Amino acid sequence: MRMIRKIVGALTALTVCGSLAACGASNADGKTLSILVEGGSPAETVAKDTAAGFEKLTGYNVKVDTVPYSGLYDKLKAETMSRRGVHDVAFIDVGWFPALKKGLLPVEDVLSQGELNDLMPMLRDGGTFDGHLLGVPTWTNSKVLLYRKDLFSDPANKKAFKQRYGYELTVPKTWDQYRDVAKFFTHDGMYGTGMIGATGSDSVTGWLEFATQAGADGLVVDKNGKVDLTDGSYAKALEYMRELVKDGSIPADYLSLGTSEISNLFNQGKLAMQLTWSHFYKSSASELGEDKVGAAPMIGGSAGVGAIPGPWYESILSNSNKQEIAKDYLKYMYGQNERYMTSLGVAARRSVFSKYENKSGYAHLKALEATLDSPQTQNRPAIRAWTEIETEVLSPLVQKVLKNGNAEAELAKAQKKVEGILG
Incomplete structure (x- = not known):
């Protein structure tokens, strides 16, 4: 089985010994998962804030690299066309999928049906190409x-x-x-x-x-x-x-x-x-x-x-030689989706929207939900x-x-x- 079993086991172990490091796990073997995000964005903030938690659970250090939005697409295009990728996971704007899809790993097996059902409208369709989900949504917006x-x-x-x-x-x-x-x-x-x-x-x-x-x-x-x-x-x-x-x-x-x-x-x-x-x-x-x-x-x-809509996704580069742990990272980050709501003001999961839509400081959420549910709301064309x-x-x-x-x-x-x- 994939590392996800180790994560479940680690969660149990944490109640006994406080951390995986205390139980003998460490990053001494140099295990590193490389993440590429937009510099200065909530994606960078959340990736860095959650890195220590993922390392405790898996023993993998999360290395977060940043590129300005203006150069992120070009960087990803070069990496997906290369035979040897530099990064394992990347944050992707929905409009980039058609051009990058051949260099991305299908990830429909990362989430359960119940977890997929918890996604906001159009998110699953926006990230699906040739019948495969190519990214786990991080947030939606309009x-x-x-x-x-x-x-x-x-x-x-x-x-x-x-x-x-x-x-x-x-x-x-x-x-x-x-x-x-x-x-x-x-x-x-x-x-x-x-x-x-x-x-x-x-x-x-x-x-x-x-x-x-x-x-x-x-x-x-x-x-x-x-x-x-x-x-x-x-x-x-x-x-x-x-x-x-x-x-x-x-x-x-x-x-x-x-x-x-x-x-x-x-x-x-x-x-x-x-x-x-x-x-x-x-x-x-x-x-x-x-x-x-x-x-x-x-x-x-x-x-x-x-x-x-303007959704973003976390995707796995098919050139990565750490695909299984990368899938576990996407699963882990799905569980951290609320952090995007508190840092950015939007998220991907219906349950997170429901939790915040009546709270002070989040008056925009009901307006966003109504807009996303409108019949004429539609994604940009999925063409390369x-x-x-x-x-x-x-x-x-x-x-x-x-x-x-x-x-x-x-x-x-x-x-x-x-x-x-x-x-």
């Missing part, structure tokens, strides 16, 4: 709406909004409401909302989320494998983003703003709303106070609420060339259209470029 509760509840604001727009000021649920509220709160140095316009995956995600709310199904590549950028939903999404720009409801330097910059503006009291990853609620509530920050599900377009398509075609497309390009014309060009990449 964009939600964060807003200034104190501004929305202010009687003067309520009165002025109704006089101007003819209906009650409320937390927006639709495109029209979101646009009206954004215009209303734009005055005296405050903007109604922000927009991620900087080059990169988050600007693409923001656009595709509006597209899925407008009815896109399959996101760029439909379920039949056809590129569908000219179906209308993508143009509607870009046009809606252009309307927010023309309204002046977002900062003028939006083309240089990323997720962190927009979050900082919100925390500084310069934005009334932001559509952002749910875990940013914790920092905003800490900076402004829980009484001033609210969280609601993602807004919806003509097709309803929709978002793009996705990173190339996103970087070379989609990100420049968003910037060009927002600068005043013709949405339909640029989408037609992008359609041909993506078709060319996919062959």
